[in-house]
Amino acid sequence: MGTAGAEHSDLYAIRMAASYLRHGLTGTATFSLFLRGLPPERGFLVVAGLADCLSSLEGFRFTTEELAYLTAVAELRQSDVDALGELTFTGDVWAAPEGRLVFPPEPLVEVTAPLPQAQLVEMALLNLVTFQSAVATKAARCRIGAGGAQLVDFGARRTDGFDTALAIGRACAMTGFAGSSHVGAARRYGLPLVDTMVHSYVRAFGDEHEAFRAYATDFPEAPVFVVDTFDALGGVRTAVAVARELGLPPGRIAVRLTSGDRLGLARAARKILDEAGYVQARIMLSGGLDEYELARLSAAEAPVDSYGVGTKLGVSADAPSADTSYRLVEYDGRPVASGNALPGPKQVYRRASGDQDVLSRRDEPAPPGHRPVLTHVMRAGKRVRGKHSLDEARGRFERDLLWLPSSARRLRDPEPVGVRYSPGLTALAGA
Amino acid sequence: MGTAGAEHSDLYAIRMAASYLRHGLTGTATFSLFLRGLPPERGFLVVAGLADCLSSLEGFRFTTEELAYLTAVAELRQSDVDALGELTFTGDVWAAPEGRLVFPPEPLVEVTAPLPQAQLVEMALLNLVTFQSAVATKAARCRIGAGGAQLVDFGARRTDGFDTALAIGRACAMTGFAGSSHVGAARRYGLPLVDTMVHSYVRAFGDEHEAFRAYATDFPEAPVFVVDTFDALGGVRTAVAVARELGLPPGRIAVRLTSGDRLGLARAARKILDEAGYVQARIMLSGGLDEYELARLSAAEAPVDSYGVGTKLGVSADAPSADTSYRLVEYDGRPVASGNALPGPKQVYRRASGDQDVLSRRDEPAPPGHRPVLTHVMRAGKRVRGKHSLDEARGRFERDLLWLPSSARRLRDPEPVGVRYSPGLTALAGA
Structure with a gap:
């Protein structure tokens, strides 16, 4: 996803760039990709997607094929096409590093470049930053909701495409998830691969005991038994019986609950495991989880060791986008106020x-x-x-999460951290 | 996005497949990827993503690199890795063709294949069908909301990555959108490229008249003037003045409104254009639109010729996923009832x-x-x-949309088309 043809742009951006080149509007422009606002249930945004942005900017160029298409449909002259064909991104970028928390109306990224270039990269930057930041924010909220329990990325199934599944895995790694079930994401981002099994395995064998025994024989290191194909607590007892039969130490096994009254079932499962001497056996819970349900379970002190979080995380279900905007704030030394974008290149302190x-x-x-x-x-x-690695992003996230005031951290009706304007910005905006 | 390494899978699927191979559970299985339900504001689901599914199945295999990683982390034996390395997809697929409407609990896709294969493709199928169908459904609802007005895909900016932006363009083409602003999507899917300009162009020139004149001089075929950089109705008058100055026929120009009381502004803009003799000049409206706002504007008979629909479409904001599930329904000739999935391979009549x-x-x-x-x-x-082309999908969508009962078509609290069970299925499910 990092690099891509320059045709990942809106027609208007290409035409405007061509027009700027014709009219000599090639002075230095600064565009600010900033956060216009947050939905009521968000107190912060976690910055993500910057690594992909930088790759995209470094690889920005039009291919011969794209230029042929544009020549045919975009009302461009040969001189425009020649000029676009030579264009690369030669500008400067300032950005909030990945993993940091930002608040409206702070910028996430600022681009300072010749006007045509700065205009052309709009879609790439908005596209690569907005969704990834929305999902990283959702993942961060799951961290907050889960208290200290481990979280596992189960988000790859109902996202759009494999690249998105990877981006979600990366956002989860950045925000301190303990692992992922997605092999591709785990491999790329160094996340521990987390196993489980699903109901169809039990159904294919037709007998739960036989299925559990086969699985634990094949993968004895840390089998996770899905126990609720037929009856959840019966499944827990089957898991214990199989572990005993195979002599698996209690610390190696886990049971997974996917439906029903999971809080009640988790407590009952814990009791069964403890009474059987499997105090160290772990309980995993999954199915339709989000930060609100995690917080409910955490508040009830659910005896759950790890949670698999899937679809609602992968699409950031209750806030599937972020209100970002890419606005011209300075051209050729002249500050520009664009709607609700404050003028001039900026810094956040x-x-x-x-x-x-x-x-x-x-x-x-x-x-x-x-x-x-x-x-x-x-x-x-x-x-x-510099410090562009995923590990460094994770470190920044953890530091910012510790710093975040509790009023901005709470899951319901949070208050984002306030942003005041410096004397210089106030003077400029009022001018 | 179509083909991808087999590692776009969950660890459990790979381990389960390896376990099946070890235990000789390689009989024929049928899995049903079906629609468990719809959110309250959905009366149907438009099937999309099947073309990508078929590409993915045809290209399904593990790369050497992926197998090396799995060997290191997945507790597999060399014999498992060898078997996985030789695995391709050799099964049969039945599916609702793209563009068709389905209702719970109907299947979208059914896979009949040796059990290990059928299990391994789960994530790819769910991933490629679910989100694309959710977005195609949102696009279809925008069509319904807009009445007869033209719709333009502005959805590429806040989606995840370029592949997703393309998938959205494809969903829009399938559901009868008139065009896209996204060059890459327009090129691939034969959508008319739709132009506009944005406020930064006006701000870079610093003077609206000068900016409009430059743009219309550069692109005289069909300039779309964004009129609300400073004052929307003043912008409409400037557009008329520039069109007159350059002798552009009224049918060529359009004005675009992006904010404020757009209904009132559209009416006032129409009046200005008509009184100036620009009866054929078009009005385009964009900014935060979705099917509900389109329906409101349509009901008010807003004098709008086309709507640019963006972020809320691209993430299917009010229902960003679809409740799909992939369940074993038959193994080795034995029907299997998996939770709420009905047993056996199916047909929908x-x-x-x-x-x-x-x-x-x-x-x-x-x-x-x-x-x-x-x-x-x-x-x-x-x-x-067969009929896998986008044009054919669009034809199917248009036919199904005409067929759809109005109770399922309405935007608020629709009632999905009912689904009754055949005698044979009733007997099987009751057995």
């Missing part, structure tokens, strides 16, 4: 102990005790060496 | 004039006057020659 960010002009110094959030990630079209 | 489908066993004849919905799309791992 944050205090370790503070509960209010400062949005300022990019060239203003940090207020005392504050540190910048936006970093210079691309210079003249080349990625700046 | 539909009448031209009917308002109730018949769900039957696959081998039952059609009830009088009924025709089958599921067709045999893959035989022994090879696609059956």
Whole structure:
């Protein structure tokens, strides 16, 4: 997903770029990809997708095939096509690094480049940042809801396509999930692969005991028995019987519950396991989970060791997009106020102990005790060496999550961290 | 997105397949990918994603790299890895062709194949069908909401990745959208490319008249002026002035409104255009649209010629997934009832004039006057020659949309078409 043909653009962007080239509007522009707002049930946005953005910018060019198509349909002259064919991205990018938390109206990414280039990359940047940030935010909320229980990414089945499934796995890795069931995501992002089995296995054998025994014989290291094909608590007893039969240590086995009154079943399953001496056997729970249900189970002290979170995470069900916008804020040294976008290149300053960010002009110094959030990630079209790894993103996320005021962290009706404007920005916006 | 490594699977599916191979459970299985239910605001599901499914099944195999990873982490023996390395998909597939409407609990896809294969393709099928069908359904609802007005796909900006943007363009083409702003989607799916311009163009010039003149000079065939950078109705007057200045015929130009009281502004814009003699000039409207807002504007007889529909379509905002499930329904000649999945391979029969489908066993004849919905799309791992093109899918969609009872078509609290069980299925399910 990282690199792609420049045709992943709207026609208007290409025509506007061609028009800018014709009219000599090739001065330096700054566009701000910023967060216009948050839905009522979001107190923050986790930045994700930047690695893909940088790859896309580094690889930005039109292919011969794309140019032939544009020539045929886009009312372009040969000189336009020639100019577009030579175009690469040579600009600078400032961005909130992946894993950081941002609040409206802070920018996630700012692009400073010749106007035609800065316009052409709009769709790529919005596309790669918006959904990934929405899903990373949903994953972060699941972390909050789950308390200390482990979370496993089960999100790959009802997303769009394999690339999206991978992006979700990456967002889960960034936000501290303990593993993924998705082989492709686990391989790429170094997540522990988490196993289970599904009901069809039991049904294919036709007999639960026989199925459990076959599975545990084949994969004795850490079998996870799905126990509710017929009767959940009967399934727990079968799992214990098979573990005893095969001499599996209690710490190796787990049972998974997928439906019904899972809180009640988890408590009853825990009792059965404990009474059988399988105190260390783990309980996994899955099926339609989201942060709200995780919080309910956590508040009830459900005896659950790990949760498999799937569809509602993978589509960020209650807020499937994020309200991002890409706006021109400066052209040729002239600050531009575009609708609700504040003028000029910007910086976000944050205090370790503070509960209010400062949005300022990019060239203003940090207020005392504050540190910048936006970093210079691309210079003249080349990625700046730096901390772009997934591990580093995870570290930033964990630090920001600890810093986040509880009012912004709560799952229902949170209050995002406030953002005040610096004197310089206030003067510029009022001008 | 069509073909992909077999590692786009959950670990359990791979382990279960390996276990089946070890235990000789390689008999023929049928899995049904069916619609468990619909959210309250959905009366039907439009099937999409099948073309990608068939490509994925035809290309299904593990790469050497994937097998090396699985060997290292998945507790597999060399004999398992060898067997998986040789595995391809050799089964049969029955499916509701793309563009058709289905209702719970009808199947979208049924796979009949040796058990290990049928299990391994679960994630690929669920992934490729579920989201694409959800988005095609949202697009269809936008068609219904818009009445006869033209719709344009503006959905590429806040989806996940470029493949998803293309899938959305394809869903829009299937459901009768008039065009797309996305160059890549338009090129692949033969959609007319629809132009516009955005506010940053006006802001870069700094003067609306100058910007409009430059754009219309550069692209005189059908310029679409975004008129609300400063003042929407002032922008309409500027568009007329520029069209006059350049001698553009009224039928060539359009104005686009993006915010504010768009109904009132559209009416006022229409009046200005008409009074200026630009009766044929078109009005386009965009910004946060969905089927509900389209229906409101349509009911108010908004003088709008086309609507650009974006983010809420691209993520199917109010129902971002579909409740699909992939369940074993027959193994080795033995029907299997899996939770709420009815046993046995199935067929769906539909009448031209009917308002109730018949769900039957696959081998039952059609009830009088009924025709089958599921067709045999893959035989022994090879696609059956047939009507898989996007044009044919669009034709099927248009026919089914005309057939759809109004109670299932309405946007709020629709009633899905009822599904009764055939005598043969009733007997099997009761057995």
